Amino acid sequence: MARASDGESVLHKHLRVLGAFEAAVPFLSLSEIAERAGLALSTAHRVVAELEREGLLERLPDRTYRLGVRLWELACRTPGALGLRELARPHLEAVQARVRQHAQLAVLSDTEVLFLDRLSARDAVINATLIGGRMPLHATSSGLVLLAHSGQSVVDSVLAGPMRRFTPHTIQTEQQLQAALRRVRADGWAVCDGHIHEESRGIAVPVYGAHRDVIAAIGVVVPNDDAPTLGHIELLIRAARDISAAMRAASxxxxxxxxxxxxxxxxxxxxxxxxxxxxxxxxxxxxx
Known part of the structure; x- marks a missing residue:
């Protein structure tokens, strides 16, 4: 692999530039790209120009940049996350049609939860997740489900880092997190009342792969009120089973x-x- 004079691979520099963009920060100027990627402005200029030529970045009339459609095209060829999203979509639609709020599909990505898909009603309660966006594992129902079925090293990494507080109900201590994970493993689902926004309740269950490993979480975000959660949980469990069956049949x-x-x-x-x-x-x- 080609390496720059500073010892860092050329590929790594390109990945740092692409990684500067986030779901919540989709448009960046050249100077912002350089700052977020930790590159000199001249280096960022060269890398951005190369990525633009290949269609991996697009320059807009206001001289900002966004990720190019070529990235989407390449991503759609993988049977990984996007294949899972495609196979899960009919079942996610069925869930959303029943709850008439938010339904979403998520996977584990390092020490965060990455949302692959989300369907929402126009008048639904507040939901902070974005498709392609990330949230902390400790603060979301999907994150707790995925973390509860992860290795101890992932749990240790979450505990070693700061646990962002969104509301007074967000998990903040090791004792709270460990208790929540034990509850998820015992119950088979996670319910988070007001952990991200006090008006919203997250409910999620695991989606199992062909080898009984947890490959994703399917969940809903509904009003944080006195309504019972059991109906939503049962709906999600059925959807998760159907997604697992679809994944097995596809393989x-x-x-x-x-x-x-x-x-x-x-x-x-x-x-x-x-x-x-x-x-x-x-x-x-x-x-x-």
């Missing part, structure tokens, strides 16, 4: 009795039955 070999149609496209897309049959025929033809 089965073509021709297996339980495999869904779609051939090699199954881990990437959920569509109509006829569309999936078309994809399977296309993949079979191209492979022959």
């Amino acid at each position: 089965l070999p073509t021709g297996h009795p339980a495999a869904t149609a779609g051939g090699r496209y199954r881990p990437l897309v959920t569509s109509s039955i006829r569309s999936m049959e078309y994809f399977e025929a296309t993949s079979t033809t191209s492979a022959s």
